[in-house]
Amino acid sequence: MEIIFYHPTFDAAWWIAALEKQLPGARVREWKSGDNESADYALVWHPPVEMLQGRDLKAVFALGAGVDSILSKLKAHPEMLPQSIPLFRLEDTGMGLQMQEYAVSQVLHWFRRFDDYQVLKQETRWQPLDEYSREEFTIGIMGAGVLGSKVAESLLAWGFPVRVWSRSPKNWPNVKSFAGSDELSEFLRETRVLINLLPNTAETVGIINHSLLEQLQDHSYLLNLARGVHVNEDDLLRALENGKLKGAMLDVFSREPLPVESPLWRHPRVAMTPHIAAVTRPQEAITYIGKTITGLENGEAVTGQVDRSRGY
Ligand SMILES: NC(=O)C1=CN([C@@H]2O[C@H](COP(=O)(O)OP(=O)(O)OC[C@H]3O[C@@H](n4cnc5c(N)ncnc54)[C@H](O)[C@@H]3O)[C@@H](O)[C@H]2O)C=CC1
Numbered sequence: 001m002e003i004i005f006y007h008p009t010f011d012a013a014w015w016i017a018a019l020e021k022q023l024p025g026a027r028v029r030e031w032k033s034g035d036n037e038s039a040d041y042a043l044v045w046h047p048p049v050e051m052l053q054g055r056d057l058k059a060v061f062a063l064g065a066g067v068d069s070i071l072s073k074l075k076a077h078p079e080m081l082p083q084s085i086p087l088f089r090l091e092d093t094g095m096g097l098q099m100q101e102y103a104v105s106q107v108l109h110w111f112r113r114f115d116d117y118q119v120l121k122q123e124t125r126w127q128p129l130d131e132y133s134r135e136e137f138t139i140g141i142m143g144a145g146v147l148g149s150k151v152a153e154s155l156l157a158w159g160f161p162v163r164v165w166s167r168s169p170k171n172w173p174n175v176k177s178f179a180g181s182d183e184l185s186e187f188l189r190e191t192r193v194l195i196n197l198l199p200n201t202a203e204t205v206g207i208i209n210h211s212l213l214e215q216l217q218d219h220s221y222l223l224n225l226a227r228g229v230h231v232n233e234d235d236l237l238r239a240l241e242n243g244k245l246k247g248a249m250l251d252v253f254s255r256e257p258l259p260v261e262s263p264l265w266r267h268p269r270v271a272m273t274p275h276i277a278a279v280t281r282p283q284e285a286i287t288y289i290g291k292t293i294t295g296l297e298n299g300e301a302v303t304g305q306v307d308r309s310r311g312y
């Protein structure tokens with residue numbers, strides 16, 4: 001079995017050795033421009049068109065959870081990967097735990113009013129504040145997939161009321177489920193902390209805009225862990241100014257790296273990280289890819305295939 005690998009920043013030698021260990025008998029090579037030799041599988045992140053075009057592959061594995069970048073490239077270059085070749089993505093492979101760490105730490109930060117205490121500290125004021133109650137701290141998670149479900153689980157364990165919004169209803173213990181555009185307003189009405197874990201699709205781009213933010217409770221919080229294009233950044237700044245939002249924590253931005261002139265950098269109630277909420281854990285990813293390739297070779301059912309018509 002021949003496998004080609006391409007990632008703009010990962011250590012290819014490490015991945016090749018680990019993958020050959022996981023799949024004894026497989027020959028893995030780093031793809032370089034001009035390599036037209038045959039291959040059965042490809043592991044990719046931001047691949048050049050030339051790498052995949054015209055190949056008779058059994059499957060392609062995206063080395064991340066979100067497939068928006070490869071799908072948008074496929075829209076411009078459909079010849080890159082015919083529909084008949086399945087595209088897989090990473091399902092959790094260690095990202096769920098990272099998202100849980102991020103979400104729990106930030107929700108507790110807001111819940112225990114550390115943002116307010118930081119302001120008081122800057123004013124050298126010793127001032128105990130009223131506590132928030134969990135009943136007034138409903139967590140609303142947009143996107144109840146692999147990562148959204150993990151985040152829901154972790155916040156439930158901390159005793160917060162949790163609700164989710166997704167395409168189809170969920171029947172999860174102690175979680176209120178809302179589905180589809182008809183139920184979005186109802187989902188938002190009692191949400192105090194909005195956590196975004198949607199995929200980037202034609203339906204979800206720009207979804208966190210003025211009209212959505214206006215439906216949240218006053219003094220809400222936004223945690224964007226998915227993609228920057230989900231949020232209209234001007235509308236976000238407006239919501240911070242008019243009191244609808246008390247704070248925002250952003251891991252992702254409409255342009256990355258965030259341009260220095262963006263007012264988000266300097267806003268006192270915006271915290272941010274540089275798209276590190278959940279990174280690919282190489283060994284977990286290789287274990288999943290190895291198992292999936294073995295399953296495909298044996299004609300077994302496998303998970304993680306992207307539905308290209310749905311966009312995720
Ligand atoms: N910031 C970071 O470091 C990372 C961000 N991500 C982002 O997180 C996203 C989610 O990842 P997973 O949970 O693995 O995806 P998933 O495919 O398992 O879950 C997606 C969820 O969104 C819902 N959804 C999709 N379209 C919808 C619509 N139009 N209306 C309502 N609900 C809709 C689905 O029903 C599903 O519940 C990825 O697509 C990626 O963009 C993923 C990993 C790291």
Ligand SMILES: O=C(O)C(=O)CO
Binds near residue numbers: 064067278279280
């Ligand atoms: O896996 C993804 O989709 C990511 O955003 C990785 O940072």
